[in-house]
Amino acid sequence: MLLAIQEHGGVAAAARSLAFTPPAVSQQIAALERQVGVPLLDRSQRAARLTPAGLRLAAHAERVLGDLDAAEADLASMGELASGLLRLGVIPTAARALLPLAICRLRETAPDVELQFEQSEPEDSLPALRRGELDLVLAGEYAVAPRRLPPGLDRRQLLSEPMLVAVPAGHALTGSSVSFIELEKERWIAGTPSSSCAALLERSAGLAGFDPLVVGQCGDFDLALTLVAHGQGIALIPNMVAVRYQASSDLVRFLEPDKPKTRRDIYLAIRRGTAASPGIAYALSALREAAASFAAGSSVAPASAGPRQSDAPER
Missing domain, CATH: 3.40.190.290 (D-Maltodextrin-Binding Protein; domain 2)
Structure with a gap:
């Protein structure tokens, strides 16, 4: 969801791209913020943007998703x-x-x-x-x-x-x-x-x-x-x-x-x-x-x- 917000420039657009409702995305991001203890979204503007902490965590998310794809491909190659x-x-x-x-x-x-x-x-x-x-x-x-x-x-x-x-x-x-x-x-x-x-x-x-x-x-x-x-x-x-x-x-x-x-x-x-x-x-x-x-x-x-x-x- 962080990556979708970064790519589409807001919660509503991210929700559309992921086939979720905006409230569902907001709730998930709020839960993530409570978990990491820092704000991830700047909600002061009409379209929410990632904070510096959000951008840094999104970079980790990019690598994590790549690792998951690589793990799936690695297992598939064993067949x-x-x-x-x-x-x-x-x-x-x-x-x-x-x-x-x-x-x-x-x-x-x-x-x-x-x-x-x-x-x-x-x-x-x-x-x-x-x-x-x-x-x-x-x-x-x-x-x-x-x-x-x-x-x-x-x-x-x-x-x-x-x-x-x-x-x-x-x-x-x-x-x-x-x-x-x-x-x-x-x-x-x-x-x-x-x-x-x-x-x-x-x-x-x-x-x-x-x-x-x-x-x-x-x-x-x-x-x-x-x-x-x-x-x-x-x-x-x-x-x-x-x-x-x-x-x-x-x-x-x-x-x-x-x-x-x-x-x-x-x-x-x-x-x-x-x-x-x-x-x-x-x-x-x-x-x-x-x-x-x-x-x-x-x-x-x-x-x-x-x-x-x-x-x-x-x-």
């Missing part, structure tokens, strides 16, 4: 076979490109592991992973708009792919690459406001020295490509989406931007201490194989998926 339910939060683009092959591979290597997945953006799935509502998160991050992982989570890199500029097939730009400054006068279809995709365009254009002319915003890459195909603007599209689109349509061309280059990292996040769990290890291995297979078959632009030796599945 001969991986089994049980794994709950995965995944972004839609990675789900389409990687999940079918990863699920098939997991069924071969760990048939008693059931992978239950849900579509979720990192801003929602990573906090849910930290709270224990998910076991793994498959997410993306843009190089010029990095996202800091919440405390208590670890990251495993799967692949790095270019973000490509989608232009109508008849666009005046030729060749396979383009400098970002050449796109200064273009009309852009950007990501939704405050999204990491919108931040990617703003920062990339800013590094090139201009403010992009945004004529539309959407959170669906397929919709953005449909608008590009009909001449409504240009857009930044992940390579894995471009590969799928190019296989069925010749209405859009894809250019690799330079100065600055734009890339997206696809990674798996887990709670610290759970890597030794057989189910997590098999799932990570299956996702790595799917990422390597996708990278090898990429037909739009090269994508790197070479796992580092230090990232080998932990058993």
Whole structure:
């Protein structure tokens, strides 16, 4: 409960995240304060905040929860076979490109592991992973708009792919690459406001020295490509989406931007201490194989998926 209050900024928000009532959370914190003998919440403001003592105890709670996860994973590793339910939060683009092959591979290597997945953006799935509502998160991050992982989570890199500029097939730009400054006068279809995709365009254009002319915003890459195909603007599209689109349509061309280059990292996040769990290890291995297979078959632009030796599945 301390961690939830710290993360959500108040008792009411913490209660919602934990599916408790605010009075129940307040009573538990009051009981904890009596036990430790110091105030843990500053109740002088409209939204209660942790006191310095509360912050210090919350840091211990983070470590305790990590140790509990590690203990559970350690016991699970003693079993001969991986089994049980794994709950995965995944972004839609990675789900389409990687999940079918990863699920098939997991069924071969760990048939008693059931992978239950849900579509979720990192801003929602990573906090849910930290709270224990998910076991793994498959997410993306843009190089010029990095996202800091919440405390208590670890990251495993799967692949790095270019973000490509989608232009109508008849666009005046030729060749396979383009400098970002050449796109200064273009009309852009950007990501939704405050999204990491919108931040990617703003920062990339800013590094090139201009403010992009945004004529539309959407959170669906397929919709953005449909608008590009009909001449409504240009857009930044992940390579894995471009590969799928190019296989069925010749209405859009894809250019690799330079100065600055734009890339997206696809990674798996887990709670610290759970890597030794057989189910997590098999799932990570299956996702790595799917990422390597996708990278090898990429037909739009090269994508790197070479796992580092230090990232080998932990058993």
